[in-house]
Amino acid sequence: MPQVLVLGSGGALPSAKRDNTYLAVRGEHSTLLIDCAGSPIQRLRQMGVDPTSLRALIVTHHHPDHIYGVPILILGMWLLGRQEDLEIYGPLKAVASVASLLEVLDASDWPALFGNVFHAIPLIEHTLVLETGDFRVYSSPVAHMVACVALRIEHKASGAVMVYSSDTEPCESLVRLGAGADLLLHEATGNFQGHSSPRQAGEMAQAMGAKRLVLVHLSGNGDEEEWEREAREAFAGPVFVAHDLECFEF
Numbered sequence: 001m002p003q004v005l006v007l008g009s010g011g012a013l014p015s016a017k018r019d020n021t022y023l024a025v026r027g028e029h030s031t032l033l034i035d036c037a038g039s040p041i042q043r044l045r046q047m048g049v050d051p052t053s054l055r056a057l058i059v060t061h062h063h064p065d066h067i068y069g070v071p072i073l074i075l076g077m078w079l080l081g082r083q084e085d086l087e088i089y090g091p092l093k094a095v096a097s098v099a100s101l102l103e104v105l106d107a108s109d110w111p112a113l114f115g116n117v118f119h120a121i122p123l124i125e126h127t128l129v130l131e132t133g134d135f136r137v138y139s140s141p142v143a144h145m146v147a148c149v150a151l152r153i154e155h156k157a158s159g160a161v162m163v164y165s166s167d168t169e170p171c172e173s174l175v176r177l178g179a180g181a182d183l184l185l186h187e188a189t190g191n192f193q194g195h196s197s198p199r200q201a202g203e204m205a206q207a208m209g210a211k212r213l214v215l216v217h218l219s220g221n222g223d224e225e226e227w228e229r230e231a232r233e234a235f236a237g238p239v240f241v242a243h244d245l246e247c248f249e250f
C-alpha cells in the first residue's frame with residue numbers, strides 16, 4: 001500500500017515540534033520526495049526509508065522553506081555513493097533556484113557527483129509531471145504569491161490517489177486536480193493571501209470529494225483541536241492534523 005510520510009508539518013516558521021512541511025511518497029519500488037526542507041537524509045532514515053531509493057524530487061515553488069534542504073540532500077546522497085542521476089522537477093523559477101543554490105556551493109566540483117537533471121513543469125492544469133513504476137504524478141498551478149503547483153499522485157497498481165495542495169489559497173484549479181482524492185494533504189497556515197485556513201482546507205476537501213483530509217503547513221502556536229474542529233465544520237469526512245514523522249496510507 002502506498003504511503004505518504006510527513007517529514008515536516010510546519011509552516012514557513014518552524015516550531016520546536018514541527019519542521020517546515022515536506023513529504024516523501026513511498027511505493028513498492030521507489031520513493032518520491034516532495035519539497036525539501038531541514039535534514040532530509042535524517043528524516044528519511046527516521047522513517048525507515050533508504051535515502052538511496054529516492055527516484056525523484058519535486059519542488060512545488062521556490063520559497064525557501066520548500067527548497068533550502070536540497071543541497072544537503074544532494075551532499076548526503078553523494079556521500080552514500082549514489083551514482084544514478086537525480087531527476088528534479090518544479091516550476092521554472094523553482095528548479096532555477098535549486099540550480100543556483102547548488103552553483104553557489106560549487107557542487108559541480110564535488111568529484112564524481114551524480115547528475116542533477118532539471119525539468120521545468122509548465123504552469124498548465126493537469127500536466128503529467130512524471131511516471132514511475134509505482135506512480136503517475138500530475139500538477140496544476142495554484143494560487144500562491146509565486147508560481148506554485150499542487151500535485152496529484154496516482155498509485156498505478158491500486159488506482160489510489162493522494163493530492164498535496166502545496167501553498168495556496170482556495171482555487172478552482174486545485175478542486176479540479178484533486179477530484180475524488182482518497183487522501184488530501186492541504187495546507188492550513190491561515191486565512192491570508194496565498195494561504196488557507198483549516199476551514200478553507202475543509203471546504204476544498206468537500207468541494208473535490210476527497211475521502212480524508214490531513215492538515216499540514218501549520219503554525220507552531222495554534223490549537224490542534226480548534227484546527228480540526230474548524231475543518232470538520234466544512235468537511236464531512238475524517239480530518240487529521242499532521243505531525244512530523246507521521247505516515248498516512250492511501
Ligand SMILES: [Zn+2]
Binds near residue numbers: 061144167
Ligand atoms: Zn510558499
